[in-house]
Amino acid sequence: MAVSESLAKPVNALFIPVVSVIGVGLIGGSFARALKNGGHVGRVLGVGRDQASLEKALHLGLIDRIATLQEAASESDLILIATPASVLGRMCAQMKPLLKPGAIITDACSTKVQVIEAAREALGGCIGQFVPGHPIAGSDESGPAAADPLLFWNRNVILTPLPDNKPADIERARQCWQACGALVREIAALEHDRIFAAVSHFPHYLSALYMSIASQSDSAGIALDLAGTGFRDFTRIAGGSPEMWRDIFISNKEAMLHEIDVFLLGLQRTRKMIENSDADGLHAWLDQAAMARKQWGENK
């Protein structure tokens, strides 16, 4: 488990002439805004399939120009791909022939192993220019209007560098995120995916599965009407983008299946406790969970 961490520090020396953001939503827009506010970038190009979002981003000053993928590829010194994981390979393939030699591509996808495979296939000999990343930040809101220069402030950003990366390129990606106020860590891609399956993807899966069952039961009408604050918090994440989460589940398949299988065993074990009215067993289980949750909350 190789993990390194460095605290946010001023990176005044960082200046990148041209940055492109592919997918100018919450993440891409916040990244652009933070770099611009800090004076770390000469010009930001915005690329996307939704013209209205791009115009909004332009209007808000998150980007300086709406560009095509080709323009972004040929003009940029740093490119952030902030799209669903399933399109990253295609973006890379289209940009590859046009990339400037010293340019780096990074991304904001929540899974890394399959994203790296897709990038490797698309970029071939240029794979060294791809420094994979994952900012651990989000919001209930989405789109460029939700962009916030402080979104990454004091939040973790994980880099999962490749053996093909030049140390200086990894350092540049790190500095960009540090310039956004983030705490940057490096973790191996496989370990990253297992960790985030456990603490992010699988909770989302459970919440969505629960929500879909609860909302389609025979007594859903009155039941949802009587649901309270526990229900509210437990299901909040189920409201997330179906497209993004579909891609995450598929691209982190192995780790997701592992989480599901471990949970299934726990479900069978605790189901038996309830069936047998095993008060001691239930208490021990619930007590451990409650203590762990309280301890976690105190450390945050």
Next chain:
Amino acid sequence: MAVSESLAKPVNALFIPVVSVIGVGLIGGSFARALKNGGHVGRVLGVGRDQASLEKALHLGLIDRIATLQEAASESDLILIATPASVLGRMCAQMKPLLKPGAIITDACSTKVQVIEAAREALGGCIGQFVPGHPIAGSDESGPAAADPLLFWNRNVILTPLPDNKPADIERARQCWQACGALVREIAALEHDRIFAAVSHFPHYLSALYMSIASQSDSAGIALDLAGTGFRDFTRIAGGSPEMWRDIFISNKEAMLHEIDVFLLGLQRTRKMIENSDADGLHAWLDQAAMARKQWGENK
């Protein structure tokens, strides 16, 4: 599905000379405070096993006197049992020989079928004096210091009256909760238990099971360190009282087992989607869940 609802309305005429609260914590303390603030009660007696809590409640003015269970039984016009479900039967049995003829007992337990069975066994011919209730209100905090006269304001309180109850006694229980600002509904006990298994007890079960697994995995240290706001909200309810939830799971066993079994089927179905990289199936499922969650949020 017999449901009736009535909006909160002023109940100026309500006055109960002596109210006892057994278990002066968040729920019992808030009930006492709301009735006292509204001038609806002459004297409140507090009963409990934790002397420090009782003294705190006395100091805060939630109760006027610390009493024994026997004193409460013989002096009260209304008794609220706000303890874990597993001790309600014992409380009723000890109070039965001393109860004033016109007094009513109500409760705040989250399950009703088994609580009613326990009360029926304990109270025998006096069962008509027990009007079962369930206030749908809570807080992360507990104990008398967390008592809040507005805890029940605009919140649902469910009554699950018995055929043995006098209409006037049901009405009195209703008026007490309305005096706390609550919206009072009547639902059959069995339906109540099924509904709350679905929207409250089962989410708690999932959250606690998830938390216990996540906190005991090999990579729990770094994983919990990287967990974000989704994890925070999803696991918040897992911090609840192990004793209370143990009792809820056991006393609502049938409905809980049903929820677990339906969820198991959903788990197997969606696991297969992930295994098969079934993008359309996953999108349809996640989209339905996200839409249902958004719709629910808008109606709240």
